[in-house]
Amino acid sequence: MSALLLDGKALAARIQAELTHEVRSLQERFPRPPGLAVLWVGDNPASAAYVGNKNRSGAGVGIDISKGQHLPATLSEAELLAIVDELNADASVDGILVQLPLPEQIDSNRILDRIDPDKDVDGLHPTNLGRLVRGEPGLRSCTPAGVMRLLAEAGIDLAGKTAVVLGRSILVGKPVALMLLEKNATVIMAHSRTRDLAALTRSADVVVAAVGKPGLVDGAMIKPGAVVIDVGINRITDAAGKSRLVGDVDFASVREVASAITPVPGGVGPMTVTMLLANTVQSYRRRVGS
Structure with missing residues (x-):
C-alpha cells in the first residue's frame, strides 16, 4: 500500500487564489x-x-x-x-x-x-488560546489550523478516531490537540517523557508529529491504514555534504503503511502561511463590518 499524499502546496495555492478573489470583491465595497x-x-x-x-x-x-x-x-x-x-x-x-x-x-x-487579540493573526495570544479551549470563535494558531484544513480537504472523518500528538508546544502540539478534540477525536499527547512511544503510535488512527527530531517516526511505529501528519521541518546534511529538509517522519517507510501522509517539504509548511493570510482576511472582515 502506498499512502495518499496530502499535498499542502496545491491546497495552499487554491486557498490563496480564493483569498485573492475575496479581497478583490471586498475592495469594491470598502476603502x-x-x-x-x-x-x-x-x-x-x-x-x-x-x-x-x-x-x-x-x-x-x-x-x-x-x-x-x-x-x-x-x-x-x-x-x-x-x-x-x-x-x-x-x-x-x-x-x-x-x-x-x-x-x-x-x-x-x-x-x-x-x-x-483581534489582530493576533498568529493565534498565540492567551485570549485566542482561551477561546480555542472554550470552543469559541477566534483567530486560530496557523500551523494547527493548516493541519485541520488538510484533514478536512482529504475527507478524513475524525469522530471516534484515536489521535496521537507527538509534541506539546504552545505553537503546535497543544492547540492541534484541542482542535482534534473539537472534531470528536480521542486525543493522546506524547512527549519526551512518554514511555513506549511506539506502542502508542501503533494504536493511533491519526498521528501528528511535531517534535523537531528527524526520522523519529518510522513505518514500524504506524498502524496500517493510519493517517500521518508530519509537522517537523529539520535541515540535515548527507554524507556528500548536501543539505535538505526532512520531517519528523521517515517518509519512505511510513508511506508504505499509512493510508495518507504529508510530505516535507510541501505538506504542512505551505498551509501555515496560507492560514496566516486567511486569519488576516478574517480579521479585516470583522473590522470593516463585512
Whole structure:
C-alpha cells in the first residue's frame, strides 16, 4: 500500500487564489485593503526566509504589508512594545505578527501578550488560546489550523478516531490537540517523557508529529491504514555534504503503511502561511463590518 499524499502546496495555492478573489470583491465595497504588519527583529537567516515568504504571499493576495518592519537586533523590549502599541491603534492594520525567535533581551511572551487579540493573526495570544479551549470563535494558531484544513480537504472523518500528538508546544502540539478534540477525536499527547512511544503510535488512527527530531517516526511505529501528519521541518546534511529538509517522519517507510501522509517539504509548511493570510482576511472582515 502506498499512502495518499496530502499535498499542502496545491491546497495552499487554491486557498490563496480564493483569498485573492475575496479581497478583490471586498475592495469594491470598502476603502482600504486588509493590512498585515510582520515585525522581524535581528538578522536570523531562517527568519529572513520566513518573513520574506509571508510578505510575498500576503502581497500576492492583495494584503497591504507596508506596515511591517525589519528592526535591529539591539532593539529594546520597551521599544518593541511601543511599536506593537502603535500597530494596535492603527485602524489600517488588521493583523500583527512578531517573527520568533526574538533576541535574548526581549521577553517573547510579553510581546505576544501585548498584541490586540483581534489582530493576533498568529493565534498565540492567551485570549485566542482561551477561546480555542472554550470552543469559541477566534483567530486560530496557523500551523494547527493548516493541519485541520488538510484533514478536512482529504475527507478524513475524525469522530471516534484515536489521535496521537507527538509534541506539546504552545505553537503546535497543544492547540492541534484541542482542535482534534473539537472534531470528536480521542486525543493522546506524547512527549519526551512518554514511555513506549511506539506502542502508542501503533494504536493511533491519526498521528501528528511535531517534535523537531528527524526520522523519529518510522513505518514500524504506524498502524496500517493510519493517517500521518508530519509537522517537523529539520535541515540535515548527507554524507556528500548536501543539505535538505526532512520531517519528523521517515517518509519512505511510513508511506508504505499509512493510508495518507504529508510530505516535507510541501505538506504542512505551505498551509501555515496560507492560514496566516486567511486569519488576516478574517480579521479585516470583522473590522470593516463585512
